[in-house]
Amino acid sequence: MLQGRHIIDASDLSVEELSTIVNLALKMNADPEKFSNLCKGKILATLFYEPSTRTRLSFESAMLRMGGSVIGFSDAETSSVKKGENIADTIRVLSNYAHIVVMRHPREGAPLLASQYSRVPVINGGDGGHQHPTQTLTDILTIKYYKKDIRDIKIAICGDLLFGRTVHSLLKTLSRFPNIEFVLISPSELRIPYHLKNSIIEKHNVKIFETTSLEEHINDVNVLYMTRIQKERFFSEDEYIKLKGSYILTPEKLKHARKDLLLMHPLPRVNEISYEVDMDPRAKYFEQARLGVFARMALIALLLGRSH
Amino acid sequence: MLKVTGITQGIVIDHIKTGNGLKIFNKLRLDKLDTTVVLLMNVDSKALGRKDIIKIQDYTDINIDILGLIDQNATINIIKNSKIISKTKVEIPKKVKGLFQCRNPRCITTIDDYAISEFTLVPNEDKLQYRCNYCEEITEYKL
Structure with a gap:
């Protein structure tokens, strides 16, 4: 039962619930018109304490496409x-204004704190370097859409694995699906936190291979998930400059990848995927962003108890 | 031989490892109580060789979690009418709230007064490690 729940961490959702959301999102994608009045009379509040164009507009678009309304702020500097x-x-005040x-x-941890005082469902739209569950839903939906099933997949995740919240959420969630293998590619300074690695190995017994080389492993994975090295997560400018060019995906490197590779990226990219790669039919990151709207539509609808 | 009499009503924290008595005394802020408190250090002990003991007259409301963090071998005796009515061994707390700060500078608990730091014990034989319930970062408890 998803109605009325808070979604703070992708782990709040069971595999069955994830499947329910993904299946509804696929139906919405196939026939958006059919769902255009699903959330009529409902209001979504977007409380964005740090800038994020994509996530915020994706949520707003999701609500508007279902006939709902949107209120909120996108800059903490201009709010209370x-x-x-x-x-x-x-949250105690604003949860009276929205559903x-x-x-x-x-x-x-800020969205978790908010959920403890909210009268209505709170969705975490990203908290620092911690969790970003709706990006994970988008990723899961994209894998399901292109690979037809979320099982028996070898996925390489490349870039900032220490601070990248999308990566942490994705790792924890995919680990719960059958026979998923991870190749984690990062500079040694940006490897995944040891507590996260230990906890997913302990809980789900997944195979994790850590490496610093993108070239050596690109040829034997079904999915390649690229991430950017985020400037705002660094404490020093020098450190950022030193690492930002570490992994750049080019058509040359992609030549060695499988023909049925699914190439994903949570966006925005900086320079980790060269523009020439956009023409490659395996590059699906813009489609992934499009599907993200349907993932958020399905989640909002189910939390509001309006799935059909 | 220095003699300290027993208490008639209250609590005795016994079998404290030598040196931990003062730490517990300070952490429990026993100097703020207006009742009689005795801290005995380096007392002869059959089991430990030497030990510390704390006796608090007419008061039993102490935070056992703090004891669990500092000295897992201590025992707590509740005294009534000069008799021990219960004896409990201190344990490492599985959950702690508000006793120490999360080490993650980006954690909400470091800036918001409403977010009181809360942790769950991460089993580890050598270290006292706790996972923050808000940001999931691991903090090792040290005095």
């Missing part, structure tokens, strides 16, 4: 936060 209001007070809330916050 600037006056020093704490999260608990903000569902999505929150992005630079502080890790």
Whole structure:
């Protein structure tokens, strides 16, 4: 039962619930018109304490496509936060104005705190370097759409695996599906946190191979998930400059990949995928962003108890 | 030989490892109590050789989780009418709230007064490690 729930971490959703969301999203993608009045009369509040064009607009588009309305702020500098209001007070007031809330916050754990004081479902739209469950839903939906099933997949994840919240969420979630194998490619400074690695190996007994080389492993994976090295997650500019060019995917490198490779990226990219790669039929990152709207539509509808 | 009499009502924290008595005394802020408190250090012990003991008259409301973090071998005796009515061994707390800060500078608990740091014990033989319930970062508890 998803109605009325908070979605803070992708782990809040069971494999069955993930499948329910993905299946509804696929139906919405196939026939969006059919769902155009599904959330009529409902209001989504978008509380964005740090800038994020894509996630916010994707949520807003999702709600508007289902006939719902949207309120919110996209810059904490212009909101009551600037006056020093704490999260608990903000959510206690704003959850009276909307039927569902999505929150992005630079502080890790902020949406969980908000959910403890909210009268309506809270969706985590990204909290610092921690979790980003709707990106994970988008990723799962994309894999299902192109690979038809989420099982027996070898997936390489490349880039910033230490701070990248999309990666943490994806790892934890995919680990729960049958026979998933991970190749984790990153500079040694940006490897996944050891506690995360230990916990998914302990819980799900998945195979994880860590490496620093993209070239050596590109030829034997079904999915390649590229991520950017985010400037804002670094404490020093020098460190950022040193690492940002570490992994750039070019047509040359892709020659060695499988013909049926699914190439994904949560976007925005900086320079980790060269523009020439966009023409490659295996590059699906813009399609992934399109599917993200349907993933969010399905999630909002189910949390509001309106799936058909 | 220094003699300290027993208490008639209250709590005795016994079998404290030598040196931990003062730490527990400070962490429990026992100097703030207006009742009689005795801290005994380096007392002869059959089991430990030497030990520390804390006796608190007319007061039993202490935070056992703090004891569990500092000294897992201590025992707590509740005294009534000069008799021990219950004896409990301290355990490492599985969940702790508000006793120490999350080490992650990006964690919401480091800036928001409503977010009181909460942790869940991560089993580890050598270290006292706790996972933050908000940001999931691991913090090792050290005094």
